[in-house]
Amino acid sequence: MNSFVIPRSVEWHETHVTILNQQKLPSITEYMDLHTLEDVHEAIATLKVRGAPAIGITAAYGLALAASRYETESVDEFQRRLQQDRDYLASARPTAVNLFWALDRLVAAAKSAASVNEAKTMLIHEAIRIQIEDEDVCHRIGEYALSLFRPGDRVMTICNAGSIATARYGTALAPFYLAKEKGIELSVYALETRPVLQGARLTTWELMQAGVDVTLITDNMAAQTIKAKHINAIIVGADRIARNGDTANKIGTFGLALLAQSFGIPFYVAAPLSTIDIKTKTGADIPIEERHPDEVTHLAGVRIAPEGVNVYNPAFDVTPNELITAIITEKGIVRGHYETALPSLFTKEEHHETI
Numbered sequence: 001m002n003s004f005v006i007p008r009s010v011e012w013h014e015t016h017v018t019i020l021n022q023q024k025l026p027s028i029t030e031y032m033d034l035h036t037l038e039d040v041h042e043a044i045a046t047l048k049v050r051g052a053p054a055i056g057i058t059a060a061y062g063l064a065l066a067a068s069r070y071e072t073e074s075v076d077e078f079q080r081r082l083q084q085d086r087d088y089l090a091s092a093r094p095t096a097v098n099l100f101w102a103l104d105r106l107v108a109a110a111k112s113a114a115s116v117n118e119a120k121t122m123l124i125h126e127a128i129r130i131q132i133e134d135e136d137v138c139h140r141i142g143e144y145a146l147s148l149f150r151p152g153d154r155v156m157t158i159c160n161a162g163s164i165a166t167a168r169y170g171t172a173l174a175p176f177y178l179a180k181e182k183g184i185e186l187s188v189y190a191l192e193t194r195p196v197l198q199g200a201r202l203t204t205w206e207l208m209q210a211g212v213d214v215t216l217i218t219d220n221m222a223a224q225t226i227k228a229k230h231i232n233a234i235i236v237g238a239d240r241i242a243r244n245g246d247t248a249n250k251i252g253t254f255g256l257a258l259l260a261q262s263f264g265i266p267f268y269v270a271a272p273l274s275t276i277d278i279k280t281k282t283g284a285d286i287p288i289e290e291r292h293p294d295e296v297t298h299l300a301g302v303r304i305a306p307e308g309v310n311v312y313n314p315a316f317d318v319t320p321n322e323l324i325t326a327i328i329t330e331k332g333i334v335r336g337h338y339e340t341a342l343p344s345l346f347t348k349e350e351h352h353e354t355i
């Protein structure tokens, strides 16, 4: 029996959604019950729940929960309110496409309902399916990603694309959990990931609970660490992948991709198909969330910069597809030719690498 824990962050209940409050980690492990649409919107907007897939799962549960309380018997009125609440939840954060993918999947599921009660049941079942599917998807991503590493490899990552950012296992962190289960030794070097510190607070916390070897570095140590620690590869998550493979991920990811190119090491993006947005043609079309200046001027609530200083606080950046060695999905590993290979993933059972 593996005594190590692979944490989960979202759980459905008939009257509420329970989330692990990621803003309080690692010092406080607090579970919160979200009872209303506003609770869910606030939890996503303030990163109490974060990570593209986990955002989608939580929003789906939030929409199903709100719809379960609609009192109308009119299917048309039900659909109208559902679209209204879908749009409200979609306004919580702009970049992670999983939010919109999950919400629209629920709206589509209820379209065929013949009655309000049937629609309510369909929404709950579809939201549960999204979470169950994501756990399997992340496990598959982990298996493919693990095939790219050798025992003893030292791998760098940024932010948290881990178990708590998904249904379970994570995307970029999934191979490390599977390696641990298989007795394969891999070492992770995690960037702290200013300003919200998902790496320092969440990735180290998750991996240490699972007994995975992890070293914390500050963001400005990345180049020196790649050189001094002979990093073999870099693997990151994604919030939205455009049709041509340009990838939006946590701010700092683009810089890591440039370092990978400079050092001649592979740069991998691990993400489910639900993060690939075929309707977005290139990275230039991905909306980049800019967050409150206080995230930059304060650290743990303590001011670290002068009052009134100008601040630029983009939460994401876009890595151009030419810097990405491969995109690892639940259907296989795609190496380049993203413009044609990514859309084909949605029609194929599995992607077989072009040699």
Ligand SMILES: CSC[C@H]1O[C@H](OP(=O)(O)O)[C@H](O)[C@@H]1O
Binding pocket: 050, 051, 052, 053, 158, 159, 160, 161, 162, 165, 166, 170, 171, 172, 198, 236, 237, 238, 239, 249, 250, 251, 315
């Ligand atoms: C599998 S999580 C994907 C992605 O989401 C994170 O952003 P945030 O912490 O702002 O929600 C980060 O960019 C991860 O790589």
